[in-house]
Amino acid sequence: MFENIYSPVQKLVIKPFNNLFVKRDDLIDPYISGNKWRKLKYILEEAQSQKKTHLVTFGGAYSNHLVATAAAASRSGLKSTAFVRGEQVNNEMLLLCKLFGMNLLFTDRESYKDKPALFNQYFRENNDTYFIDEGGASNEAVIGCAEIIDDLKDTYDHIFCAAGTGTTAAGLFKGIQKHGLKTKLHVIPVLKNGSFIKDEILKYSPNADNLILHLNYHFGGYAKTTPELFEFIKSFTSKTGLLLDPVYTAKMFYAIVDLQQKNILNIDDKILALHTGGLLGIFGMKDKF
Template sequence: MFEKIYSPVQKLELFPFTQLFVKRDDLIDPYISGNKWRKLKYLLLSANNAHKSHLITFGGAYSNHLVATAAAASRSGLKATAFVRGESVENEMLMLCKLFGMKLIFTDRESYKNKKSLFERYFKLDEDAFFIDEGGASEEATIGCSEIISELDHTYDHIFCAAGTGTTAAGLLKGIQDRGLKTKLHVIPVLKGGSFIRNEIEKYTPISNHLELHLDYHFGGYAKTTPELIEFIKFFTAKTGLLIDPVYTAKMFFSISDLQKQNALNPNDKILAIHTGGLLGMFGMKDKF
């Protein structure tokens, strides 16, 4: 299932940029999308090597990670259970999870904070259970995400990615370092107070001068938006034909545009944006449009 992927690099026609490209990880799979596919690739290999057949993971009610894990488990002949943060709800994302056979356990927000404790409480006696952290955060995930760099046929002055847990960014930084590139990695935390992302990245790979965090593009916090961001999404998608989501990729592309306006980026620099997928999450914000 994880052998061949379709993730081309596409040039975007967006003034004033002359060399703006996007890595289309959103095209890898409709449900195991973008960086979720890359994170789960080696996690499922680890589960297989450990002879585990029951994936246990965590996420919010509109989590792309939950859908991806449910789909990956179903296709691999595995069971899957997810602890869902918050009160019991029904929505399009959780419907997909259940269709793929995933069992859902709704969990109050305080208990959810200690994921290892939840895993032990419910699945200590389940010898087939395999722990997968929220968003797939793990050493295995960084290895999968680092492969983005090895797939590139050209070098870039700048690579941009959005960050929630920092795992994808860690993989990208590792890939840049391993190949000895001079590329600058720009990471856009989508959470308010995203400076912790640096520490998360450092868990997996040494921090180097390749890394630059931009902390002012969270638009109020995780899954938060403003009218300005929504208008940007409408403009960008109509202009480029590329769908972007309000939680991650819209904030990343907004940052690229804004940094150019501040003269922090030269519009003639060769820039690559990583489209990490997650478009299904737009269902949770359909009222914004």
């Protein structure tokens, strides 16, 4: 399941950039999408090495991570359960989870804050279960995301990625340092007060040289948007043919365009943006387009 992936690097033709490229991790799989595939690769390997048969994880009602975990579990012959944050709802994402066989446990927001306690409450006596943190955050996930740099055939002046927990960014930075590259890693936190992400990244790569966080592109917070962002998505996609999701990749590409307009990026700089997939999340905001 985790071999022979398709994730090309494509050049984007969009003014005024001369060398803007995108790493198409969104093409890896329609359900185990983008960085979710990267994160789950070694998580599943570790779970299976421990002879675990039941994956237990956490997420919101529109979580791409839940869909990815459900799909990966079903393809691997494993059971899956998710603690879903908030009141019981039905939507397109949770429908997919259920079709892949995932058991959904809706959980009030206060209880959801203590994930290990929730896990122990339900599964303390079950030795078959394997705990996967929200979004797949783990050392195994960092190792998987570091392989993005291994995949690259060329070098770049700048690499951009969006960040929620910082796991993908930590993997990218680990890969950059592993290969001794001078590439600058630009991280776009998609939530307010995202400076903590730098600390998460530096847990895995203590040298902060060439690590840059841009904290002003969250558009109000995690999964928050504005009409300006939706207008950007429509314009960008119509010009490039590249679909973006409002939670992560739209904020990243908006940042790239804005930083160039502010002359922080040069139009001739060689820039690579990581498309982390997650396009199913568009359905959670379909009424805003």
